[in-house]
Structures are given as C-alpha cells and as structure tokens.
Amino acid sequence: MQTRSSQFSLRKCVRQLSAFCSLIIPLSVQAVAPAFVQQAYLKASNTDNGDKFGYSVAISGDTLVVGALSEASDGSGQGDNSNKGAGAVYVFVRENNQWSQQAFLKASNVPICSGFGSSVAISGDTLVVGAMYESSGSTGVNGEQDVWGAAVSGAAYVFVRNGETWSQQAYLKASNTDEGDLFGISVGISGNTIVVGAEHESSNATGVNGDDTDNSLNQAGAAYVFNHVEGVWSQQAYLKASNPDGLDRFGQAVAIDGDIIVVGAYQEDARGPFGTDNISRDAGAAYVFVRDGEIWSQQSLLKASNYNAAGDKFGKSVAISGESIVIGAPGKDRDSSTADSGAAYVFVRDGSDWKKQASLVASNVSRLDEFGGAVSISGDSIIVGATDEDSDDTGVSDTGTHNFLAPDSGAAYTYLRNDSGWVHESYIKASNTGEGDLFGHAVAVSELSVVVGAYWEFSNATGVNGDQSNNDAGAAGAAYVYKADVVFADNFE
16 A cells, blocks of 8 residues: 655646735745545445446536446335336535535436436536436437337436426437437536437438438447527537548547537547548547537547557547547557557647647556546646556555556546646545456546546445445445645745
C-alpha cells in the first residue's frame, strides 16, 4: 500500500483565489496541498449480486448519478428482483460535504434485460438515462412503450427535478428504430440538448439528416440529437460519419457542450487523417459537429497523431468542455512491451480547426491496462480510467506501481492544465482495491470533484460509506467520490 502523497499540482481556481486574496489582505497565502481525498464510498440502497452499480456515472455540481444496468427490481419497490437486468439509476446529493441518496429511478416501462442505466448524463436538474437493450418498436419521442417488436433497439429516458423530486419527462427512441441498434449505449446533455449514440445502427447514410432507410452498412453506427423547446422534446438531427463503413461503431461514445458534439467511432479503419481508406483496422476516429442556429454540420474528423496504428481504438471514449476535447485510445501500444497500455489525446479548437494539444499516458504504464477506456474533462481538469490496471495499491498517490498483485482491479488518473501544458496530478485507486473490480470503467469530473465507478466490486454494503470488508455480493458494484482538499499556509509579512 502506498502512502497518500501531499504533493500535487496546484489547481487553477486555487491560484486565482490566492491572487484575489493577496489583493485584499496584507498577507501572503500559499496553497500547500491541493490533494484529492476520498469523500464517499457509494453503494446501492438495495445492493445485490450482479447489479453492476457503477457501470455509468455522471456529476454536476453537488448532484451525482450512478447507473446499475443489471439491477433487477420490478419498479414497485427495491426488494422485488423479478425483472432481471431491468436496470436502475441512483441519484445522490451533497450537502455540507456529506452525500446522501436522493432518488431511486426506474424506467417507465421496466422490462427485463433493458439495461436501464447503461449510460447517464446530467445537466443541472435534467438527467438522461440510456437503456441500450430496451426492445420496443416505437419511434421518436413519447411513443408507445410496450410494443415489443425491435429486440435490443434501445431507448433513452429524460428525468427532471422539481425541488427534491425527480419525474420522467420524456421517452426517447430513434427515428429509425431497428433491432439490435443499441440506441442509448451513450448519452450526453448540455442545457436543452441531448445526444444519444446507437453504435450498431446500420444505415449507409452520410453526414447530417441523410437517408436512414438503407441498412447495408452493418453496425456503422449513428447518433441522434434531441432539443427541448417550449416544453417539448423533438429530434433535431440524425448524425452519421462522413465516411461510414460497416463495424465502425460510430456513436459508441458521445459528448456535448453547448453547440459542439463529439462522436467516437473506435473501430473506424482509415489510415490517414481524411478517412479515405480502410487499411488500418480499428485505428478509430472521432467526429466533431457544430450547430449554427438549428443546423448541425460536421466540422472535423479527428485521428490520433499516429494515423496508421491499427487496434488503437481511438474514440472508445470522448469528452468535451468548452473548446477542449479529450479522446481515449485504450488499445494504444506505447512500445512493443506495452501492448494495449492505452493513451488519451487532448484537442483544442483554433478557429474551425481542432489541433492536438497533448498526448496523455499513465504514470505507471503497463501492458493491457487499457488507459483511456473512459475519460472526462471539466475546464482544466481531466480524469482518465484504466479498467485493467493491475496494482494492489489503495487510495490516492503520485504515480502508482507495477506490482500486478490485483489483476484488473483498475485505476484512474487525473491531469491538470497549466501554463506549460497538461501535467499528471494524481493516481487514484479504490479504498478497497480488489482483483477484477474494474475500477475506472466509468469516470466523471466536475470542478474539484471526481467520481469513479467500479461495476464489478464485491462488497455487500449499502448506501454511503458502508462496510467495505465483506465481499459477499459479486459484481454488485460501487462508486467512489474524491474531492480536492486544499490546505493553505498563511505567511504574514
């Protein structure tokens, strides 16, 4: 076990606060240790074997959302496990640095094996939840929910909060619902706009709002944009790659901020930056779309800097904050001895161009860790998950080890942007690291807080900060919240 280090890079907001204080009081304020500390260990209120709590996570301010795509209750309460794989979502809120569960959410049609909670995203008081295995044959917004005619087509659900009460506002389906599309495998929200990915959608359309009727490109993938105007949700755009091809899986990852959407296609095969050939299998790509008024158009096709790197899976995860995008490539090989160690790439917008600003790798690079399988960005902070990292470390430290004593326990890494670029800030492990926990499968960052999901964690604890030591609930799952703890030293002059 490594000791928690107190030496971390200064955060931008801390520097700004220090500068402000120096103007109004006659003393020098030095930020000594802006270190991440674990604030909460979250479990479901109805923990059970195989629920996979922590499969998806999202955070906005003092509200945190955790998806459990295999939870099995029937919707009448949390104790009836008659709907295997229906899924559930748990909402937690923070007050005075204490977290508590605010809501337990289920889909309005609660079918078995729907995977409700396979993806989550939150913006203020609006939450969107993906259910990638849902099987109704309806299309569009608020259609018939119990018409079972399109197995594993997928759905998404919109919830809104009034006071402390959450209620379902909308039921979203693709405009071209089809069997096996996995609509809802990824979701994103910004204000009144939602984007939903469907990585197995199979039309041969290109660009924005093309013809969706020809399903000749198996699993090419698509993404769908919905907008909320005057109390009504409606589909605004149907997004496809500019170079679609079978098995590209465009839409496996999506993200949105304002008028910018980024969509990952981690099995795209083009060797070069223009997507004109298919000789680099599963190199991956990401696509940037921008909105002008109500019109969406593709602005950029992004590739890793080593265009011909087959198997990198660039675009397996994507995130955006302002004019910065981070893209994970968990299949990236650093060298011949570190296959699938993984990487993440940061791009920033320069006019209408997106330029690479940084390439990020783990502080303890090791083969098969799949660093970059999950990413999140907020302002100048990034968190990257590596679900297959193998050390038995616990807690927060600087760099991590290579001891391989807890295979696939997982880890997460934070980075901070300063005047010299992006710097590694912390290496995060679960407080109860266990083999196969897959800590880092889902990550999210908001301001000075980060959350990490470990959907294969085994403890039978419930609620917040329960007993971690009893591993009697296999793959029940957990989530962990960390907060930057800033200590100031006051030097009077």
